[in-house]
Amino acid sequence: MASLLFLVFIGSALYVFGIPPFNPGGPLLPAAEKTSGQQATQEMPAFLSEEKIGRAKTYAEYMNRGKLLEDNSYHALAVAEYEAAVKQAPENIEPLIEIGRIHLREKDYIKSKLSFLEALRIEPANLDANIYLVRALLADRKITEAQKVISTLTESNQNSKYYEGIIAAYFGDYENSKSRFNDAISIGTSDDITAKARDFLAAYDEYDFNQGGSKVHIKTLLARSMNRAGEYNMAIPLLFEVIKEKKDYRDAWILLGYAYLRIEKFQDAIEALEEAKKLDPAKPETLFYLGLGYYGLSDLNNAAANLELAKKNGFQPEVQIDQKLAEIYLQLKNYQQSASSFENVLSLNDENVYYYIKPIWLYLDRLNQPVRAMALAQKAYKNHPKEAMSFNLLGWAAVGNNRLKEAEDYLNKAKTLDPHLDAVYLNFGLLNEKKGDLKLAGTYYKQAFDMGKGNSISSAAADSYNRLIGKIDNLTYSDPVSLKVPLATLQ
Numbered sequence: 324m325a326s327l328l329f330l331v332f333i334g335s336a337l338y339v340f341g342i343p344p345f346n347p348g349g350p351l352l353p354a355a356e357k358t359s360g361q362q363a364t365q366e367m368p369a370f371l372s373e374e375k376i377g378r379a380k381t382y383a384e385y386m387n388r389g390k391l392l393e394d395n396s397y398h399a400l401a402v403a404e405y406e407a408a409v410k411q412a413p414e415n416i417e418p419l420i421e422i423g424r425i426h427l428r429e430k431d432y433i434k435s436k437l438s439f440l441e442a443l444r445i446e447p448a449n450l451d452a453n454i455y456l457v458r459a460l461l462a463d464r465k466i467t468e469a470q471k472v473i474s475t476l477t478e479s480n481q482n483s484k485y486y487e488g489i490i491a492a493y494f495g496d497y498e499n500s501k502s503r504f505n506d507a508i509s510i511g512t513s514d515d516i517t518a519k520a521r522d523f524l525a526a527y528d529e530y531d532f533n534q535g536g537s538k539v540h541i542k543t544l545l546a547r548s549m550n551r552a553g554e555y556n557m558a559i560p561l562l563f564e565v566i567k568e569k570k571d572y573r574d575a576w577i578l579l580g581y582a583y584l585r586i587e588k589f590q591d592a593i594e595a596l597e598e599a600k601k602l603d604p605a606k607p608e609t610l611f612y613l614g615l616g617y618y619g620l621s622d623l624n625n626a627a628a629n630l631e632l633a634k635k636n637g638f639q640p641e642v643q644i645d646q647k648l649a650e651i652y653l654q655l656k657n658y659q660q661s662a663s664s665f666e667n668v669l670s671l672n673d674e675n676v677y678y679y680i681k682p683i684w685l686y687l688d689r690l691n692q693p694v695r696a697m698a699l700a701q702k703a704y705k706n707h708p709k710e711a712m713s714f715n716l717l718g719w720a721a722v723g724n725n726r727l728k729e730a731e732d733y734l735n736k737a738k739t740l741d742p743h744l745d746a747v748y749l750n751f752g753l754l755n756e757k758k759g760d761l762k763l764a765g766t767y768y769k770q771a772f773d774m775g776k777g778n779s780i781s782s783a784a785a786d787s788y789n790r791l792i793g794k795i796d797n798l799t800y801s802d803p804v805s806l807k808v809p810l811a812t813l814q
Contacts, residue, residue: 382411386418398425416442416449423455430586432463454482461486464556466493481510485520492523492545493557501527519552539565543575546582555582573602573609580612589619607638614644618651627651642671649681658689666699676707679716686723693723711741719750722757730754745774749784756791765791 380388389404402425405418412418423438439456443449453476460469470490476483488503504520511517526544533540542565549558562579565572576599583592593616599609610633617626627648634644649664665682672678679699686696700720704713714737721730731754737747752767768788775781 380407382408382415385411386421389418389421393421393425398429401425414445416445416452419445420452420455423452423459427455427459427462430462432459435459436463448477450476450478450480450483454480454486457486461489461554462556464560466490466557466560470494479506481507481512481516484510485516488520488523489549489552489554489557492548493561497527497541519548522551523548539569539572539575543572543578546575546578550578550582550585553585555585558582571602573599573606576602577606577609577612580609580616584612584615584619587619589616592616593620605636607633607636610636611638611644614647618647623651623655627655640671642668645671653681653685658685661685662690662695669699669702673706676703676710676712676716679703680712683716683720687720693720696720697724709740711737711744711747713737714740715744715747715750718747718754722750722754725757727754727758743774745771745778745780745784748774749780749787752784752787756787761791761794 385404385408389401389408392398392401392404402422405422405425408415408418409422419438419442423435423442426432426435426438436456436459439452439459442452443456446452453472457469457472460466460472469486473483473487473490484503484507488500488507491497491500491503501524504523507520508517508524523545526541526548530541530544542561546558546561546565549555549561559579559582562575562582565575566579569575576595580592580594580596580599583589583595593613596609596613596616599606600613603609610629614626614628614630614633617623617629630644630648630651634641634648638644645664645667649661649668652658652661652664662682662685665678665685669678669682679702683696683699683703686692686699697717697720700713700716703710703716707713714733718730718733718737721727721733730750734747734751734754737744738751741747748767748771752764752771754764755761755767756764765788768784768791771784772781772788775784
């Protein structure tokens with residue numbers, strides 16, 4: 324799904340206008356190739372299985388359970404618990420604020436606004452509820468409404484001063500904006516808010532340094548800071564004003580495309596970035612973001628073309644392009660190119676042994692190049708000699724090279740280092756299947772399935788087990804039925 328693609332912000336480096344690019348890959352999972360739309364089954368946490376009790380839950384119990392559910396990303400269930408808490412204590416605004424926060428995170432701005440308004444009906448002067456309402460309004464581009472709310476506050480804190488500063492900046496009240504940001508920095512209760520306020524003040528300083536700068540310049544600088552602060556829906560209308568006045572302002576088009584990418588409006592992002600590309604066809608950041616936009620629309624060929632051009636034109640960090648290209652070529656079933664891109668990633672970033680899994684899998688399962696797989700596994704061991712996964716990769720590659728005794732030694736070492744590493748048991752199954760001990764192979768596949776608890780290893784183990792069942796009829800296990808299901812049901 325587009326909403327789950329790769330839009331994770333990295334704060335470690337600043338690129339176009341000081342905006343960090345997206346993390347286009349994330350950790351490479353030990354997964355078999357998945358078709359579009361496949362997802363591993365999410366394990367339900369233990370606390371979801373409640374004991375039946377002969378009394379109504381208390382307000383505190385509803386709140387605690389809601390928090391647990393929220394922390395585990397079961398947002399709809401968390402909202403239900405908080406709503407039950409509201410019924411238990413209708414005078415308490417805490418669950419209403421929690422409900423509003425969840426809706427805000429889920430980008431359901433209408434429900435978020437309604438929750439905060441209900442909280443304010445009970446406690447009109449509550450500062451937290453007012454600030455959350457301002458945040459919901461800004462995210463929904465109701466900036467004038469947000470200004471009215473913030474102007475009525477009778478008390479303040481760092482957050483309120485910060486949002487006063489952002490709103491004043493949006494409406495062009497620059498001196499008032501600077502004052503509010505300085506107030507927020509002086510209060511200094513949150514490092515994050517302080518850093519964001521400083522970034523806006525730096526934008527003003529940059530404008531002042533360029534004596535005689537135009538109004539479109541200061542608006543563009545402030546839109547850049549809004550993007551950095553995550554206020555994309557404030558940056559967008561400000562950038563519209565800039566582009567209306569100066570249609571050939573390349574930087575404004577890039578910032579606009581970036582903002583649309585962040586809110587996952589990929590077609591709008593592409594249209595803005597294509598305008599930037601017309602003005603400067605070689606700009607690597609434009610091409611990189613265009614690649615991400617096309618990827619968001621599942622236009623993999625255009626995504627790859629733009630990312631390759633961004634790489635050719637010197638986009639940094641190069642590892643981010645190679646990560647995304649590797650995944651794109653994998654989806655396009657261009658396995659050789661995918662493996663090459665994964666190897667490029669490893670040459671640039673070898674900090675995590677798990678980055679070796681997908682290229683080794685490609686060389687073993689898709690390209691029939693077991694020697695190359697073994698070379699990568701040996702490199703993984705050389706660079707990560709204390710990791711159980713390194714020995715697991717060596718064992719896996721040794722099975723592929725038909726070096727079965729060596730494989731068994733490696734896998735035993737991996738199991739000794741980490742008895743809970745599910746991938747080891749999957750590869751023990753593969754080893755014993757290759758040795759002809761199908762019953763023992765099935766036992767290991769079942770163990771890997773159970774240990775994986777619905778992850779990609781579980782899926783691969785179920786697939787291997789079911790394939791094994793197709794070979795023989797006389798396997799007897801205590802619970803074979805649990806794996807005799809279509810793989811699709813495990814996604």
